[in-house]
Amino acid sequence: MTSSPATSSAVTIFKAARIRTMNPNRPLATHVAVRDGRILAVGDASDCAAWQATWDCTLDERFAERILMPGFVEAHGHTMEGSLWNNLFLGYFKRTAPDGHVEGGLKSIEAVVERLKEEEAKLTDPDQALVAWGFDPIYYSERMTRKHLDAVSATRPIVIMHASLHLLNVNTPVMERGNMLGQSNVEGILRDAEGVETGELQEMAAMNMAARVVGEAMAVRDVDADTLRTYGRASVNAGVTTTTDLHQRLNDDSLAAFLAVTKEADFPIRIVPALGAIQWALDEGIARATELKTQGNDRLYMGLVKIMTDGSIQGFTGRLKWPGYHNGAPNGLWNVPPAQLKAMILAYHEAGMQMHCHVNGDQASEFVIDVMEEALTKAPRPDHRHVLQHCQMADRAQFRRMKALGLSANLFANHIFYWGEQHYALTMGPDKARRMDACGTALAEGVQFSVHCDVPVTPLNPLFTAWCAVNRLTSEGRIMGPEECLPVEEALKAITIGAAYQLKLDHLVGSIEVGKFADFAVLDSDPAEVEPMKLREVRVLGTISAGQWYESAIPADQAPVPDVTIPDAPVPA
Amino acid sequence: MTPPLNVAARPAPGLIPVTVIGGFLGSGKTTLVNRILGAATTRIAVLVNDFGDINVDAALIRSDDGLTLELSGGCICCSMAEGIGPALVAAMEKGPDEILIEASGVGEPRRVAEFALLERGLKLDMVVTMANAVELAAQLDDPLIGDTVARQFDGADLVVLNHVDAAGDARLTEARAALRRLAPGKTVAETTRAALPMELLAGSTLSLLSAPQGDPMAHDHVFHRYRVDTGPLPRPALEAALAALPADLLRLKGWVEIAGEGPALLQWVAGRWELTPGSDAQETGTHLVGIGTQPDLDLTEMLSGNPLKAGQ
Ligand SMILES: [Zn+2]
Ligand SMILES: [Zn+2]
Ligand SMILES: [Zn+2]
Numbered sequence: 001m002t003s004s005p006a007t008s009s010a011v012t013i014f015k016a017a018r019i020r021t022m023n024p025n026r027p028l029a030t031h032v033a034v035r036d037g038r039i040l041a042v043g044d045a046s047d048c049a050a051w052q053a054t055w056d057c058t059l060d061e062r063f064a065e066r067i068l069m070p071g072f073v074e075a076h077g078h079t080m081e082g083s084l085w086n087n088l089f090l091g092y093f094k095r096t097a098p099d100g101h102v103e104g105g106l107k108s109i110e111a112v113v114e115r116l117k118e119e120e121a122k123l124t125d126p127d128q129a130l131v132a133w134g135f136d137p138i139y140y141s142e143r144m145t146r147k148h149l150d151a152v153s154a155t156r157p158i159v160i161m162h163a164s165l166h167l168l169n170v171n172t173p174v175m176e177r178g179n180m181l182g183q184s185n186v187e188g189i190l191r192d193a194e195g196v197e198t199g200e201l202q203e204m205a206a207m208n209m210a211a212r213v214v215g216e217a218m219a220v221r222d223v224d225a226d227t228l229r230t231y232g233r234a235s236v237n238a239g240v241t242t243t244t245d246l247h248q249r250l251n252d253d254s255l256a257a258f259l260a261v262t263k264e265a266d267f268p269i270r271i272v273p274a275l276g277a278i279q280w281a282l283d284e285g286i287a288r289a290t291e292l293k294t295q296g297n298d299r300l301y302m303g304l305v306k307i308m309t310d311g312s313i314q315g316f317t318g319r320l321k322w323p324g325y326h327n328g329a330p331n332g333l334w335n336v337p338p339a340q341l342k343a344m345i346l347a348y349h350e351a352g353m354q355m356h357c358h359v360n361g362d363q364a365s366e367f368v369i370d371v372m373e374e375a376l377t378k379a380p381r382p383d384h385r386h387v388l389q390h391c392q393m394a395d396r397a398q399f400r401r402m403k404a405l406g407l408s409a410n411l412f413a414n415h416i417f418y419w420g421e422q423h424y425a426l427t428m429g430p431d432k433a434r435r436m437d438a439c440g441t442a443l444a445e446g447v448q449f450s451v452h453c454d455v456p457v458t459p460l461n462p463l464f465t466a467w468c469a470v471n472r473l474t475s476e477g478r479i480m481g482p483e484e485c486l487p488v489e490e491a492l493k494a495i496t497i498g499a500a501y502q503l504k505l506d507h508l509v510g511s512i513e514v515g516k517f518a519d520f521a522v523l524d525s526d527p528a529e530v531e532p533m534k535l536r537e538v539r540v541l542g543t544i545s546a547g548q549w550y551e552s553a554i555p556a557d558q559a560p561v562p563d564v565t566i567p568d569a570p571v572p573a
Numbered sequence: 574m575t576p577p578l579n580v581a582a583r584p585a586p587g588l589i590p591v592t593v594i595g596g597f598l599g600s601g602k603t604t605l606v607n608r609i610l611g612a613a614t615t616r617i618a619v620l621v622n623d624f625g626d627i628n629v630d631a632a633l634i635r636s637d638d639g640l641t642l643e644l645s646g647g648c649i650c651c652s653m654a655e656g657i658g659p660a661l662v663a664a665m666e667k668g669p670d671e672i673l674i675e676a677s678g679v680g681e682p683r684r685v686a687e688f689a690l691l692e693r694g695l696k697l698d699m700v701v702t703m704a705n706a707v708e709l710a711a712q713l714d715d716p717l718i719g720d721t722v723a724r725q726f727d728g729a730d731l732v733v734l735n736h737v738d739a740a741g742d743a744r745l746t747e748a749r750a751a752l753r754r755l756a757p758g759k760t761v762a763e764t765t766r767a768a769l770p771m772e773l774l775a776g777s778t779l780s781l782l783s784a785p786q787g788d789p790m791a792h793d794h795v796f797h798r799y800r801v802d803t804g805p806l807p808r809p810a811l812e813a814a815l816a817a818l819p820a821d822l823l824r825l826k827g828w829v830e831i832a833g834e835g836p837a838l839l840q841w842v843a844g845r846w847e848l849t850p851g852s853d854a855q856e857t858g859t860h861l862v863g864i865g866t867q868p869d870l871d872l873t874e875m876l877s878g879n880p881l882k883a884g885q
Contacts, residue, residue: 178691183691185690205658205684205687319717322716335679337679363716363717
């Protein structure tokens with residue numbers, strides 16, 4: 001050796017019990033050398049000795065008993081998680097707040113009401129609204145009404161957002177202030193058998209009115225710096241070093257927030273926002289997306305475009321092919337007429353954009369596959385990497401077409417745990433529920449894929465998402481479609497290099513490899529070695545981003561969340 | 574020809590009327606919006622969809638005094654942000670005489686109408702759903718959009734079957750049959766280039782009453798105009814009569830002298846009505862004008878508490 005690769009700045013060598021690199025050329029290592037935030041070398045103890053002889057370096061042994069993996073990549077999340085926690089979380093399952101404390105796990109309506117009372121007692125201003133989120137009525141035998149909420153306060157406005165984000169529960173003061181009592185023509189104000197308003201609101205008109213009543217607490221704003229910082233903390237807790245914000249208007253204000261925060265010295269993640277195409281007129285959106293491609297930095301990557309097509313399956317708004325919803329509910333909703341969606345997809349494709357298309361139902365995924373086929377026939381483009389997001393109901397034939405067209409799938413594995421039972425009984429029925437979020441099929445048919453959480457819809461925690469894809473366990477302990485279970489190794493690829501590929505960042509992140517960013521997840525055990533059912537119990541101690549350590553806010557003795565009860569003998573369905 | 578009623582100069586009552594225009598892509602919503610704006614004598618705020626059928630006529634809609642608000646889509650699971658609610662609030666702040674909302678091509682007009690029902694300061698005027706006579710039957714057969722198109726007729730006060738000139742006999746017959754099935758009992762107006770009598774759609778008190786009445790118009794074979802000039806009416810009988818008026822009477826407006834109470838402004842639209850007491854009527858007695866599709870509707874009889882003698 002005649003010269004060292006560079007002498008400009010110091011080299012840190014991290015020593016670990018094991019480094020699972022996700023780089024097939026060197027799957028396992030124990031030492032990784034970092035300079036200027038990038039990986040300089042990967043090796044073992046003898047390599048390390050050679051590095052030490054060559055470079056001026058410090059050996060960091062803090063993680064000598066730990067496992068390092070590439071920092072996890074979440075290819076479908078929303079920074080909104082960073083502001084939702086300003087309000088009270090009321091989930092049936094426990095969930096970790098960005099500051100590390102655990103909320104939720106409320107197993108009865110009484111428990112929900114008790115938690116609300118506790119929070120209400122802390123408020124000093126009598127006019128301040130109490131806003132909560134994450135309430136999911138499907139887990140309770142009893143329906144929440146405004147009586148429950150009036151018992152919490154009959155004077156202060158209370159609004160509870162459901163986990164689906166499609167319904168609200170409010171108390172009587174909200175209904176009074178929002179002009180919602182005695183409105184017999186408004187179907188979005190639900191009533192009981194006697195015609196009395198229950199306090200449950202659906203449809204945008206009634207929900208919008210409730211939001212207006214509580215004002216600031218539910219005001220929707222563009223993404224801001226605080227939201228991004230909080231999202232960063234939530235990411236550290238989950239071992240995530242690269243993540244998306246997969247639907248933003250990306251006007252000048254939000255772009256300024258992204259640019260400012262990603263330049264802060266201690267911002268722990270790389271972030272990839274997507275321009276929400278339906279928030280712009282077509283020509284303006286293409287112009288904006290083109291302009292955005294020139295923006296960004298080491299922690300901010302622009303250029304993704306999000307296309308919304310249908311709604312959600314648990315909300316019965318996903319678009320399904322025949323025979324439709326298992327319980328006979330009418331077919332779902334398009335956000336935009338299909339003909340306009342088609343024009344939009346063709347135009348963004350021709351403009352050279354990479355699209356992430358939200359498709360839940362199989363009619364929506366088939367529609368996008370059809371349009372992509374046309375787009376790619378008219379304007380062939382190598383390495384387009386268009387992604388079908390959620391893609392929950394695609395069948396084998398659709399996956400084969402995706403393979404042929406080079407489309408990726410990002411599957412919503414967390415759905416299996418959180419709503420699998422509902423899909424089994426109500427939305428899809430047993431047959432189709434078994435093949436939801438078909439990771440096994442994607443693997444078998446050779447479709448490039450990842451798995452995601454769609455935070456805030458479900459919690460940000462790639463190891464839990466991997467556990468869902470590997471075990472396919474529902475909240476009731478049913479193994480929903482064992483044929484679709486993913487091997488652990490494939491699930492780990494999905495949450496690292498697989499997701500990085502979908503963001504066109506696989507040359508920079510997603511594996512521990514020379515030249516890439518020094519972004520690692522620091523774990524207490526090796527996910528590839530634990531029993532697959534214990535994957536969710538692997539603890540994240542924190543992350544290293546660009547060589548800098550960020551400690552998880554989750555206390556070491558905290559039990560893993562969500563609070564899953566694993567039956568002795570899970571029932572395959 | 575009867576002279577117009579002399580109420581045009583009166584201030585409109587406080588509630589701003591809202592008209593919702595829905596219908597699938599290509600049904601002619603934008604044409605109708607532009608017609609209304611072109612004929613408007615009042616300040617109309619318009620909420621248009623960014624993804625509306627082709628481009629809204631720039632001269633008519635975009636160059637005005639800030640009364641046009643664009644709705645842009647959002648993810649339906651998290652789009653409180655830029656929906657109709659905030660745009661309506663912004664529109665109200667501009668103090669218009671009327672508000673017109675063009676629903677998106679996949680929107681359900683009745684759901685959009687709920688915004689006007691809930692908002693204090695607004696009242697729902699009319700829900701119009703448009704259909705494309707050329708394409709309706711094929712749209713309904715398309716598994717991608719058939720159910721979406723069908724749902725848009727729920728809750729419509731008036732269905733406009735547009736582009737009848739281009740449809741040809743066979744398609745027109747099919748379209749008519751489809752509408753009988755999807756919008757039973759609803760008034761269907763057949764149009765070319767969305768040409769509707771403008772006073773039909775004008776929600777402001779000013780417009781209908783100030784428009785010349787009884788002019789021969791191209792659509793007299795569809796729409797009929799009615800005039801009521803009578804004396805004081807007792808409230809109970811009046812209210813009962815108003816509740817029983819047929820739905821194909823689309824609009825009825827003017828002054829009612831309520832026996833023992835005095836004058837009140839009546840605004841009746843497709844079954845929704847309100848009586849606003851007012852002491853500034855310049856004439857005594859009851860003077861109303863209406864528009865609907867029944868050829869012989871004896872409104873005077875009906876309002877006087879004699880519904881049995883009503884036309885058919
Ligand atoms: Zn989505
Ligand atoms: Zn999403
Ligand atoms: Zn969403």
